[in-house]
Amino acid sequence: MDGVLIDTEKYLTRFWRQAAAEAGLLLSLEECYAFRSFAGKYAAPWFAEKYGEQYDYWTIRERRKELMQEHIRVHGIEKKDGVEEVLQVLSQEGYQTAVVTATDETRARQYLRDIGILELFDAVICANMVERGKPFPDVYLYACEKIQKEPQDCVAVEDSPNGIRAAYGAGCHVVMVPDLTQPDEESQNRIERKAASIRDIPGVVREISRGKLQYGR
Template sequence: MIRAVLFDMDGTLIDTEKYLTRFWRQAAREHGVEMTVEDSCMLRSFASRYASRWFAERFGEEADYWGIRKRRKELMSRHLKEHGVEKKPFVDETLKALKEAGYLLAVVTATDEERTRQYLTETGIIEWFDRLVCATMVERGKPYPDVYEYACRQVGCKPQECLAVEDAPNGLRSALGAGCNVVMVPDLTGAGEELEEKIDGELKNLRDLPGFLERMA
């Protein structure tokens, strides 16, 4: 029986992944590194300490991952300050329906706590959540299972009593590794053949989530 729903944030609740990938490429270009869209997508929900290793393997040790990351954050912050944070479709009605149905709700994100609170407050949805869990609170971030294992403990549920809602492969791997039930709502890319066989389902949008949970029950 599912008691808690654990949501990824970027690309799942808020529509920021398209900007993250855009500004990764822009910041990299400013530093003389040419990233493809596929490269930038690889960094979604990827904890920085592990992303830096991947970056060095992909672009060479001389590529300044930390400098590029800092510049990407500057570009991203400027854009969101000017244009605001957008919610993904059907967020409000989905959270309302799940809360009324009695589910515990949590955010499980690779974003730090300060920005997580900022984004959720700006979009007006922070009050729906019983817990906010950030990768900075654990030893290893996504794609490792630590953050979801910690989230399960925070909501007081066993992993098999939790459904993780993710939009990117690194998040799927993290939730699966923790033993959670997992559903994907794709944003920029799908799960990929390997992960499609392991997750519990793929939804077109968040509006389908309450019905999916009913079918699971």
């Protein structure tokens, strides 16, 4: 969702830096990129090991959420260009669509409702619905179960390494639409296509459906 459907990753990154700075920890943009789609359950011990126990991940995260909520209250949610049209095309061509996000269900549904696209999805799958969030594959496996499709028959559209890792681990075809960063070496080895924008997704999905991109694992 964040970075693919809605243009929020840039603000998540900004407010991670601000919240951390308030706690006395200076983070670079590149360091903040690592938090994208990183389930808190796993991010917290990683954060403590990397930066030290004196910087509490959960406290900083809650402050980041406060800052983000205030920004959204004032400015609203920015929808990625072309999202609604892409979803309508996929629906018209008979494809099912599901949101698979690290955001909790309440906020995810509210964000999607606010920009008028919630009803365009067959399912909304969130990290708090499964035992392990991204980068583990559980959320994608559960999404496939909910729409009653095998992973190898599904295309995952992602923008972050943690999301790509989760989708690849589930056995989905993985397409990256870069948002804040281009694919790193690990991600490059896990994606089947890099799309310039979400507007390219229907064409990529058609190619995969026709077997031009082969499921290779």
